[in-house]
Amino acid sequence: MANGTHSTDGLPASARADHWNSVIAQAYFPLDLTFRDAARFEGRLESGTLGDLSLSRLQTESVQYERHRRHISRTTEEQYLITIPRQSPVEFSQSGREVRCDPGGFILERGDEPYRFSYGAANDLCVIKLAKPILAERLRNPDRFCALVFNGREGIGSVFTTMAQQIQHQTVAGTAVDPVAGSVIGRQLVELLALTLDRSSDVETGAASSVREGHRRRAQSVILSNLSNPGLSPEIVADRIGISKRYLHELFAEVNLTVSQFIREQRLHAARDLLHMANPGPLSDIAYRFGFSDQAQFSRLFKAMFGQTPSSYRASRTI
CATH class of the missing domain: 1.10.10.60 (Homeodomain-like)
Structure with a gap:
């Protein structure tokens, strides 16, 4: 994702929806967007890169994002999004799990599985995008942590979210970071993410295991x-x-x-x-x-x- 800023400012009402669909596809991956009022929709996205990951600040009115199988069929590389909401709650649904993440928490989203992501009020999101192999090098089977809400207010989770938001602010604000330093900082952020997820695994993955077991039982029933x-x-x-x-x-x-x-x-x-x-x-x-x-x-x-x-x-x- 190239560094830069995208906004709906100055766009005619008829062009806002198409423009924002294109912005989101470029920054993250193709999605279907549903707007409460497309003609009056306002959005701003600032982005930057640090080595193998990208960071962005996404500020928009209420909107729903949906990733469908037709989008995934064209995917060449598996990606994760880590989203930290800062202004209002977000609703997320993927692989049979439905969660609500309030400001102070964060969620991990799989780009290679269908999902629905939405918020009913204006929001300010810190979003990290990284390739699955980058996280998988540091954490066994990261997919098991998707569609769970993690605590970003306390402990190591607070260190991760604070660092992510501070780095994001500097990166998207145009503060120069040389490529070598950027790669080091990016690796440190991924290490913190992996540590946060790993420390939370005993508590958080119980529900995930139950959901996966439920899916497996349903599959077995269909087979039988x-x-x-x-x-x-x-x-x-x-x-x-x-x-x-x-x-x-x-x-x-x-x-x-x-x-x-x-x-x-x-x-x-x-x-x-x-x-x-x-x-x-x-x-x-x-x-x-x-x-x-x-x-x-x-x-x-x-x-x-x-x-x-x-x-x-x-x-x-x-x-």
Whole structure:
């Protein structure tokens, strides 16, 4: 993001909405904006860079920002936004979590997942933008901290927010910072952010874990209800529960599974349960019933999982 200042001052009413959409896309990433009154909307954005991160001061009237999957499909690099509201509360929703962040707190937003961000009154925001790998070098799985509210009034959180706002004020005010010093200061700010999140993890991530577990259970329920669908895929499961395929894969990775592996294993367990019953029918029918392409594939996978072929297993149950 290039340093500079953007404003709606002097623009005709008919041009304000389009202009501000372009400003936001350039500063952060493409979003859909909804204005309370587009013709009277006023906004000002001042931005600067420090090494690998950018800082901005965003002052606007009430507005809602939405990031959709169509925006993300064109994304080439995963980014985070860290937002510190200073004038009025913000509402944020992402990956099934909905939070309200009052002035004094801050939130972490994923640019590679859909979200909704809004405030109902004029606001003054300090915003940091950085690439996901930068934070991931210092903090395991930063995604788990997204859509949570962190305390910026006390402890290490206060040190982080105070430093961020002081640096932002100097950067956007045009105070010269040479590239070497800027990189050092930027790294220090990221280190403080990582430390703040890590110190807060024991307290803050309990709710996040519950939300993720809820999503995983919903995904598993969809899978168990559709074992007979030969076209069942991660895309279908993600769409049914309203999350992205990437997020779905992350949920299953947390329990050391892939989505496809879980589908396959549940189909095999269901087939084995059927073989316990009297007159379960031909093996070919069982294979097709649970979404396997043919009996040979079914037999091969069944043996790999249970140590014997379906026919041997069925024979052992009738002895």
